[in-house]
Amino acid sequence: MIQIQTKPLGMVKKIGMGLCLSALLAMPLATQAEAAVSLPEKTFHWVQSTSRQNYYFNMEQMCYRVDAQGHIELDHLIVPTVRTYDDVKIEDVRSKRRWNGLSLNGFGNLVGAAEYLDIDLNSKTVNITQHDDLDSNFGVINSDKNCGTIKLEELSDKDVEGKFYAAILKYADAHQDELIARTRGTLTHEDELKLEVKKHPEKGLSQSDQAAAHHDKQATIAKAARDLEHKKAKAQRLREKANAAVQAAEAAEAEANEAADKLALLQLVE
Numbered sequence: 131m132i133q134i135q136t137k138p139l140g141m142v143k144k145i146g147m148g149l150c151l152s153a154l155l156a157m158p159l160a161t162q163a164e165a166a167v168s169l170p171e172k173t174f175h176w177v178q179s180t181s182r183q184n185y186y187f188n189m190e191q192m193c194y195r196v197d198a199q200g201h202i203e204l205d206h207l208i209v210p211t212v213r214t215y216d217d218v219k220i221e222d223v224r225s226k227r228r229w230n231g232l233s234l235n236g237f238g239n240l241v242g243a244a245e246y247l248d249i250d251l252n253s254k255t256v257n258i259t260q261h262d263d264l265d266s267n268f269g270v271i272n273s274d275k276n277c278g279t280i281k282l283e284e285l286s287d288k289d290v291e292g293k294f295y296a297a298i299l300k301y302a303d304a305h306q307d308e309l310i311a312r313t314r315g316t317l318t319h320e321d322e323l324k325l326e327v328k329k330h331p332e333k334g335l336s337q338s339d340q341a342a343a344h345h346d347k348q349a350t351i352a353k354a355a356r357d358l359e360h361k362k363a364k365a366q367r368l369r370e371k372a373n374a375a376v377q378a379a380e381a382a383e384a385e386a387n388e389a390a391d392k393l394a395l396l397q398l399v400e
Contacts, residue, residue, distance in 0.1 A: 167184075167214040167241055167242065169186055169214070173188060173189060173190045173191075174186040174187070174188055174189065174212060175187055175188075175189050175297075175301065177293070177294050177298075178290070178293060178294065178297075180290055181216075182215065182216055182218060182219040182222075183213045183215050183216065183219055183242070184213065184214045185211070185213055185290075186211060186212045186213070186214075187210070187211045187212075187294075187297075187298050187301075188209070188210040188211065188212070189301070189305075190312075191210045191312075192208065192209050192210070192298075192301075192302065192312075193207075193208050193309050193312045193313040194207060194208065194313045194315070195207075195208050195248060196313060196314060196315035197315075200316055201315055201316060201317070201318050202310060202313050202315040202316065202317050202318075202321070204310075204317075204321055204324075205250065205251045205252045206248055206249070206250055206251070207247075207248070207249040207251060207302055207309075208247070208248055208249075209246070209247040209249060209302075210244065210245075210246055210247075211244065211245045211246075211247060211294075211298075212242060212243070212244050212245075212264075213242050213243050213245070214241060214242035215240070215241065215242050215243075220240050220241075223237070223240060223263070224237050224240065233272075235271075236263075236265055236271035237263070237272075239265040239266050239267075239271075240263060240264070240265060240271065241264050241265060241266045241268070242264050243261060243262060243263050244261075244264055244270075245260065245261050245262075245277070246258070246259050246260040247259070247298075249295070249298070249299070254281065254282040255279050255280065255281055255282065256279065256280040256282060256295055257278075257279050258276075258278050258279070258280070259275065259276060259277075260273060260274070260275055260276075260277070261273070261274045261277045280295075282295060306325075
């Protein structure tokens with residue numbers, strides 16, 4: 131079983147693994163280094179399988195990084211992962227070590243690897259802070275530190291690695307409260323406010339901003355009301371003018387009719 135020793139809080143940022151990596155693997159011992167290695171579903175989330183390896187991440191130990199002051203860094207996600215190999219992949223690892231003149235001690239019982247990721251959510255990079263080759267007892271055969279950085283933006287949607295990291299980020303976003311509760315640190319007041327806004331967007335404005343927004347809304351309503359009254363008044367004026375015009379027309383018509391009647395009488399008298 132892999133044993134991960136935690137460090138004093140001031141060294142957490144340096145090693146990039148936080149205090150959440152202890153007891154990474156707790157599972158029944160395997161008897162052979164075979165491709166079909168069973169991992170406990172309660173602890174490990176299976177993401178995908180390729181022709182050579184299976185991809186898992188540890189749900190129970192995933193957390194955020196903690197700085198030297200004990201503050202949780204929400205922009206750094208710490209994720210323990212495990213990959214189990216098939217026979218071809220195992221032989222490929224051995225061949226590469228043999229080619230590079232590296233020790234093969236213990237690699238006759240190779241079963242896979244554990245990697246510890248520090249995912250920088252701001253820069254969108256994956257830092258592999260540690261790579262452990264595992265034997266069939268899930269003990270560490272060989273351990274390497276600081277194994278490189280991967281830029282997520284350079285991975286396509288169809289890339290196997292890209293799919294793996296995307297699944298991790300999706301899970302972390304959906305279980306953020308769990309990750310925060312698991313991380314041995316405290317949130318800054320600023321981060322607490324950001325999380326509150328994320329959960330309740332309507333609370334995102336300060337009191338002064340809310341007052342200003344309310345004032346603007348009331349001003350808009352008042353302007354719309356004034357415009358409506360102005361249009362009603364204009365319509366009323368036009369209606370009155372129209373009524374006056376109708377009355378004038380009726381009076382003129384009456385005068386014309388009266389004049390016509392007088393003319394007709396005069397013509398009869400003659």
